Amino acid sequence: MTKSLEERMAIVKDLIFNQPVQLMTSPLKAGTLKNKCIGDSRTGYTVQLDNLSYRGVWVSTIEKINLKVDGEEVPQDTMMLCLKGMKFPLCDTVSHTEVFWGATDTCILSVNKIGGLSKGEHKLEIEIYKRGDFGHSYGEGEEGYENATEFHTPTLYKDEAVFTVE
Amino acid sequence: MKHSITLYGFGYHYMRGEYTLEDVLKKTKKLGAQGFEIVAPQMVEGHPNPSEYWMESFKELYHKYDLEPVCYSIYIDSGKHKGRFLNEAERLTGTINEMEYAKKMGFSVVRSQDALLPKTMEKLLPYAQELGVHLAIELHGPYSPSTPIFQEYAELFEKKNSPHLGVVMDYSAFTSGPPATVLDQFPDDVCHKDLLHKIRKLFTTTEIPTEDLTKMILDEGGDEVDVLIAQQKIYTGLINEKMGTVYYRTHPDYDGFRRLLKWSKYMHGKYWHVDEDLNCDEINYPEFVKIMKEENYDGYIASEYEGSNFSMKYNDEDQLALHIQMLDKLWRK
Numbered sequence: 001m002t003k004s005l006e007e008r009m010a011i012v013k014d015l016i017f018n019q020p021v022q023l024m025t026s027p028l029k030a031g032t033l034k035n036k037c038i039g040d041s042r043t044g045y046t047v048q049l050d051n052l053s054y055r056g057v058w059v060s061t062i063e064k065i066n067l068k069v070d071g072e073e074v075p076q077d078t079m080m081l082c083l084k085g086m087k088f089p090l091c092d093t094v095s096h097t098e099v100f101w102g103a104t105d106t107c108i109l110s111v112n113k114i115g116g117l118s119k120g121e122h123k124l125e126i127e128i129y130k131r132g133d134f135g136h137s138y139g140e141g142e143e144g145y146e147n148a149t150e151f152h153t154p155t156l157y158k159d160e161a162v163f164t165v166e
Numbered sequence: 167m168k169h170s171i172t173l174y175g176f177g178y179h180y181m182r183g184e185y186t187l188e189d190v191l192k193k194t195k196k197l198g199a200q201g202f203e204i205v206a207p208q209m210v211e212g213h214p215n216p217s218e219y220w221m222e223s224f225k226e227l228y229h230k231y232d233l234e235p236v237c238y239s240i241y242i243d244s245g246k247h248k249g250r251f252l253n254e255a256e257r258l259t260g261t262i263n264e265m266e267y268a269k270k271m272g273f274s275v276v277r278s279q280d281a282l283l284p285k286t287m288e289k290l291l292p293y294a295q296e297l298g299v300h301l302a303i304e305l306h307g308p309y310s311p312s313t314p315i316f317q318e319y320a321e322l323f324e325k326k327n328s329p330h331l332g333v334v335m336d337y338s339a340f341t342s343g344p345p346a347t348v349l350d351q352f353p354d355d356v357c358h359k360d361l362l363h364k365i366r367k368l369f370t371t372t373e374i375p376t377e378d379l380t381k382m383i384l385d386e387g388g389d390e391v392d393v394l395i396a397q398q399k400i401y402t403g404l405i406n407e408k409m410g411t412v413y414y415r416t417h418p419d420y421d422g423f424r425r426l427l428k429w430s431k432y433m434h435g436k437y438w439h440v441d442e443d444l445n446c447d448e449i450n451y452p453e454f455v456k457i458m459k460e461e462n463y464d465g466y467i468a469s470e471y472e473g474s475n476f477s478m479k480y481n482d483e484d485q486l487a488l489h490i491q492m493l494d495k496l497w498r499k
Contacts, residue, residue: 138281
């Protein structure tokens with residue numbers, strides 16, 4: 001083998017321990033960043049989110065979404081999730097326990113920002129913290145939930161992409 | 167042998183918008199299945215409350231391809247509420263709702279999950295009877311028939327002795343070890359691949375202790391990189407106390423499989439790789455098919471390929487075709 005032991009070990013450790021959570025699609029849907037234009041007013045921008053599982057998911061399992069545009073953190077109180085004709089402030093997704101984000105439903109992250117984004121390229125970075133929809137633990141209501149470790153720590157899904165605003 | 171294909175197997179392309187529902191039904195027919203399974207929250211538009219219009223269109227679609235709708239797969243989504251599981255009222259009403267839709271769409275089996283709980287399943291029996299469906303709990307690895315919750319379910323099946331309650335056994339509950347393709351992710355120039363294949367085969371087909379397998383790696387020219395791969399990717403599924411699973415390797419629970427067959431009308435023929443000679447290294451299909459024949463199993467077996475979890479080198483449709491051929495060959499023996 002031409003590679004040293006240290007080089008090989010580094011490659012193998014990266015493959016075993018450092019791989020991101022694999023999704024069927026990237027959370028930031030390509031080509032969907034655009035400004036919110038109402039007549040001649042621009043009140044912000046939107047980007048579509050792609051599905052986060054092999055099936056549809058409950059909106060209430062989304063615990064937090066962080067978004068950066070061109071390296072700058074987007075304030076939480078400016079963002080909404082838009083799904084099935086409904087809009088939810090991001091700070092309150094966990095309370096929407098009866099809203100199902102179907103596998104092929106369009107889900108839009110909407111950001112309020114006077115003037116929107118300038119024309120040209122923008123880099124978006126997103127972090128989505130989400131509990132599993134189901135797991136192997138079981139119980140009745142709160143009974144035994146303390147042992148349901150799969151629901152205690154949300155999984156982090158990360159994505160980044162460069163978009164062009166026309 | 168009655169073949170089914172779970173449309174879930176096409177999920178990767180479906181979720182990416184590369185296949186439509188019609189595409190996957192067409193492929194299912196072409197691959198030789200008589201029936202199919204749908205994962206409701208994946209491909210049922212409007213789930214959990216699909217429209218009458220959508221359901222009628224769906225029925226037209228599967229009639230077009232002369233396919234039987236067999237299994238409607240539903241979930242117990244315990245993650246839905248932060249801080250608690252579902253309560254019984256939610257599990258009951260949610261499952262009845264899904265069983266009604268399954269019936270409307272023509273499915274005969276409704277597959278749920280163990281988190282439904284036996285006491286709730288018992289209360290659902292009159293609804294399953296009324297609707298004429300078979301409500302079944304999926305037994306999925308790393309659970310096994312001896313896992314306490316499944317022993318409770320088995321007691322319920324015995325007590326009720328009803329064709330409307332049962333189990334969908336998934337062959338992941340009976341694996342002997344990881345598939346050959348588990349090593350595909352590692353480039354040839356970072357490990358001793360042939361040696362690791364030998365170790366994987368020995369792990370799957372013998373009871374040589376893992377300490378001795380590790381010593382074998384080092385004695386036969388391997389090094390700590392190979393040991394790390396073996397520990398993380400080959401010596402898997404040994405002990406999982408939470409699931410109640412103790413040991414598979416050469417001891418999959420054949421007796422438990424035989425016992426539960428009496429309550430089974432549908433099963434998930436899970437696998438990760440079938441080779442061109444129609445062998446599946448990681449699951450002893452010949453022995454399980456032999457038991458199915460001995461017990462006169464007349465339900466469906468679904469081909470459920472999950473090989474892309476380990477390797478993207480193989481075409482999923484080719485793999486499905488090989489799995490069906492393998493099952494037919496074993497059934498004819």
